[in-house]
Amino acid sequence: MSRPQPQKRATVHDIAAAAGVSRGTVSRVLNGGYVSAEARAAIEAAITEVGYVPNNAARALKMRRSQAVAFVTLEPHSLFLDDPNIGSIMLGANAALSLADHQMVSLVVESSRDTERVARYLSGGFVDGAIVVSARTQDPIIKVISDLSLPAAFVGHPPELDRTIPFVGIDNVGSARAITEHLLTGGRRRIGMIAAALDRDSGIDRLAGFRAALGPLFDEEMVADVPHYDYGSGVKGMRELLERDRSVDGVFAASDAIAAGALEALREAGRSVPGDVGVVGFDDSTWAVRCQPQLTTVHQPAKEIGSCAAQLVLRQLRGEHPDPGGQLLPTPLVLRDSA
Amino acid sequence: MSRPQPQKRATVHDIAAAAGVSRGTVSRVLNGGYVSAEARAAIEAAITEVGYVPNNAARALKMRRSQAVAFVTLEPHSLFLDDPNIGSIMLGANAALSLADHQMVSLVVESSRDTERVARYLSGGFVDGAIVVSARTQDPIIKVISDLSLPAAFVGHPPELDRTIPFVGIDNVGSARAITEHLLTGGRRRIGMIAAALDRDSGIDRLAGFRAALGPLFDEEMVADVPHYDYGSGVKGMRELLERDRSVDGVFAASDAIAAGALEALREAGRSVPGDVGVVGFDDSTWAVRCQPQLTTVHQPAKEIGSCAAQLVLRQLRGEHPDPGGQLLPTPLVLRDSA
DNA sequence: TACGGATGTGTGAACGTGCACACAGTAGGA
DNA sequence: TCCTACTGTGTGCACGTTCACACATCCGTA
Numbered sequence: 001m002s003r004p005q006p007q008k009r010a011t012v013h014d015i016a017a018a019a020g021v022s023r024g025t026v027s028r029v030l031n032g033g034y035v036s037a038e039a040r041a042a043i044e045a046a047i048t049e050v051g052y053v054p055n056n057a058a059r060a061l062k063m064r065r066s067q068a069v070a071f072v073t074l075e076p077h078s079l080f081l082d083d084p085n086i087g088s089i090m091l092g093a094n095a096a097l098s099l100a101d102h103q104m105v106s107l108v109v110e111s112s113r114d115t116e117r118v119a120r121y122l123s124g125g126f127v128d129g130a131i132v133v134s135a136r137t138q139d140p141i142i143k144v145i146s147d148l149s150l151p152a153a154f155v156g157h158p159p160e161l162d163r164t165i166p167f168v169g170i171d172n173v174g175s176a177r178a179i180t181e182h183l184l185t186g187g188r189r190r191i192g193m194i195a196a197a198l199d200r201d202s203g204i205d206r207l208a209g210f211r212a213a214l215g216p217l218f219d220e221e222m223v224a225d226v227p228h229y230d231y232g233s234g235v236k237g238m239r240e241l242l243e244r245d246r247s248v249d250g251v252f253a254a255s256d257a258i259a260a261g262a263l264e265a266l267r268e269a270g271r272s273v274p275g276d277v278g279v280v281g282f283d284d285s286t287w288a289v290r291c292q293p294q295l296t297t298v299h300q301p302a303k304e305i306g307s308c309a310a311q312l313v314l315r316q317l318r319g320e321h322p323d324p325g326g327q328l329l330p331t332p333l334v335l336r337d338s339a
Numbered sequence: 340m341s342r343p344q345p346q347k348r349a350t351v352h353d354i355a356a357a358a359g360v361s362r363g364t365v366s367r368v369l370n371g372g373y374v375s376a377e378a379r380a381a382i383e384a385a386i387t388e389v390g391y392v393p394n395n396a397a398r399a400l401k402m403r404r405s406q407a408v409a410f411v412t413l414e415p416h417s418l419f420l421d422d423p424n425i426g427s428i429m430l431g432a433n434a435a436l437s438l439a440d441h442q443m444v445s446l447v448v449e450s451s452r453d454t455e456r457v458a459r460y461l462s463g464g465f466v467d468g469a470i471v472v473s474a475r476t477q478d479p480i481i482k483v484i485s486d487l488s489l490p491a492a493f494v495g496h497p498p499e500l501d502r503t504i505p506f507v508g509i510d511n512v513g514s515a516r517a518i519t520e521h522l523l524t525g526g527r528r529r530i531g532m533i534a535a536a537l538d539r540d541s542g543i544d545r546l547a548g549f550r551a552a553l554g555p556l557f558d559e560e561m562v563a564d565v566p567h568y569d570y571g572s573g574v575k576g577m578r579e580l581l582e583r584d585r586s587v588d589g590v591f592a593a594s595d596a597i598a599a600g601a602l603e604a605l606r607e608a609g610r611s612v613p614g615d616v617g618v619v620g621f622d623d624s625t626w627a628v629r630c631q632p633q634l635t636t637v638h639q640p641a642k643e644i645g646s647c648a649a650q651l652v653l654r655q656l657r658g659e660h661p662d663p664g665g666q667l668l669p670t671p672l673v674l675r676d677s678a
Numbered sequence: 679t680a681c682g683g684a685t686g687t688g689t690g691a692a693c694g695t696g697c698a699c700a701c702a703g704t705a706g707g708a
Numbered sequence: 709t710c711c712t713a714c715t716g717t718g719t720g721c722a723c724g725t726t727c728a729c730a731c732a733t734c735c736g737t738a
Contacts, residue, residue: 011693011695012694021717021718022718023694023696023718023719027697033716034714051486053463054463054694055463055464055693055695056463057463057464059694059696060465061396062695062696062697062722063696063723066396068465076429081426088420090419091416091419091449095449095450098450098452103456103460105446106445107444110433110437111434111437113437113438114433114437117442120393124394124395124396124398125395125396126395126405126407231625231629232628286420286569289571290570290571350723351724351725352724360688361688362688362724362725364686366726367687374685374686375687393724394725396723396724396725397726398726400723400724401693402726464694
């Protein structure tokens, strides 16, 4: 079976022939240079006439530049379907890249088959750089990027193995600490946490911040450990906390979805919020405002995270070396009704 | 300021030199052909030694094939942040393309600036085809794809202007009719609808199905028209229905999120579900199972939609001409507790 | 011996682009 | 008059790959 030939498209040669000039002159019209007014007019007419569109593949080959940056999502299953922020991060990155006239291409790595193919894609000259979003810190693709020394930026914690790649994220420890302190200043004394995803840095750090805020008041018993950042986990986690200590008067949920689940469990148990129990969440996602009462939570600047990561890549493409330390964006507390 | 040269990477020439053979032989090892065992061994050793990665841009230029397919999301703002299915559709498409060893690259069109850049990208040889997901049926990018005669497939309704491009979707009219009939067989007689997004085909069709199911029972007054498929719209829409007729005993919500909002409004009004009022949704998203009671709804086979769209593109890449009529995937009713 | 097929290898051209270079004409100043 | 600077144009090459073709060797058979 012979593959169908994609239809022949006009090239600079065709334009040159149509306008009665040479390829070089056409190139100068497209890319700037000395061209006479007549030649320019003839060429521009020819371009629209033959419907010319430049061939990116050829340009990328010659220029070693594709004007494209990959947005690589590792473990999309958990990220795309659970994480309320991933969409906003993408849009933020796209907006920033768009302003710099770069194309964002989003790649998804789900299987080992994907890993290999994406690695090939990244190394093949189709993209000039990469933004990597990963749920966990270790992934084979990260080594590939590191080996290729492809200009890159991480969203979230960078992998231990390559500290030379810059990253952008939020201060999970500090934010968790701040929101827990809000519960304390509200007079809560028996405070529990529904901690999720303790196999990820975000989960670990939020727990660490909680512990730091409570200091001597911290009680291991008052931490319910659930696997995911989702609603169901919140219901289960809150029931567990109530079972362990019915005098609980404050709860820090590791995400808004969890907080929403906690509200449901508290309603079941006949507790009022914020009267009997103060509840705070994390993310400032759409969950926060659709709950009854609306959630006091930590705002994640998702759009800014995306655009910041894009800037980190663009800066490297301009030849600058960003300090590898990474960048933590501010996470303002959003005070609503739940605590 | 001079642009930094991306570091020089090994090419087939380097491998040939290292292995003491010619470029042609290297190419044959990579792409198949008669090669002696010694030559093959030497070349494979050389490949790993110099860390060769093939240059996709050069390959795409020569082969006129990039082995990549674009996943274009028009109006990502509403889709990414509102639509619970878009992530699953993407993953479904990615899985199908992955099996055919094609790379899915997701592009996002948000501004007019994006439109132009993505059009260039699509026409530049970086992708062999495109899957287009659009909230609305009209968009400038569609004309571009049509003009380029790029192998493509639409998710949802195809634009009127080009019926030659195949599409995949669900039968919104039939599904809405079926779920409304479920309310009728449950004995409900005063049935309202919270209709959303009446500027899109999906919204229009769901309303049409509702009307068809009710027949003479249909009452214009019992349709609350809300702008979006979201929770807040559901709350508002349900309040409106209750105000118009307190005897309402059944509600078809145009999405699960809306249904969730409706449940909240009914709780406010002291109505029990499904006792006083039966509520059904649409999508079978995560909303459906996190509601109290869990929603009876229409299952959208999002993953299958994605993989089906991918197949439509892949088939064209193989030179087949899929019937342009389009494909509607089955949408089973999921019976839970809300009606 | 001569021939044809199967197996193995090297060479040249082409994909479409951008850039370095060569070249030509004009104008102005030493 | 010659040299330089500026504007404008054409040609050749390179980017890294694949493929068609030419050539070379070996074996079995007419």
